[in-house]
Amino acid sequence: MIIETTINKQSRTVEILDSGDKAIIDGKTHPFSFERLDATRYILRLGYQTHIISNITKNDNQLEYTVDGNWHTAAVKDEQMMLLDRMGFKVGGSASEGILKAPMPGKIVDILVKEGETVSEGQPVVILEAMKMENELKSPSEGRVKSISAAPGQSVEKNGVLLEIEPLG
Structure with a gap:
């Protein structure tokens, strides 16, 4: 799965490998996992960092969420949306x-x-x-x-x- 995300005006291309244990971000491979902790919280392990993700809301291609208690907004595009944008x-x-x-x-x-x-x-x-x-x-x-x-x-x-x-x- 490949997505493009824009957070704080910085765009990044992220590919989650089919094995699910690695992510390629802007061409660099990192160990990766994303697991549900409970009904509202997830744990994200990326490289050697661990983060708690919560308060996730989605509106079209916009996500709002907290990472370790800090609010973030991200625009997310899947492969189909990226292709249409390029065209x-x-x-x-x-x-x-x-x-x-x-x-x-x-x-x-x-x-x-x-x-x-x-x-x-x-x-x-x-x-x-x-x-x-x-x-x-x-x-x-x-x-x-x-x-x-x-x-x-x-x-x-x-x-x-x-x-x-x-x-x-």
Whole structure:
């Protein structure tokens, strides 16, 4: 597993080897383990250092947590998100005034909402297959689905409008 994390404006590439006992961070190999201590705490061993991780909350690709009692925030990207970034695509679609656009060419697998349905910001609304991967596209804003411009099985181009969300009220 490879992830890219940004902590305190410093980006690092981290690969956890399949064996699970080593991590490669920015090209350097370190002994590694991550184990649950109890319902809310974990122990991280990296190199010859041991840390207690707790208070973990996740929101999309943002993690908030404490390390040895000190609060940290990290942006985390998996391999799929890193590939899309390198190709210039934004994961989750492009939002402009409640319009969800295809972030890349692909095929619509499923539309998860119906016209008139109320959605919250970040709610999954469309499944798009691109580059042999299924991508979950999320609502750009809270509101009501005003119109759906795509259908399952349809091919779409980059920036093609998929659906429009109108504000509530």
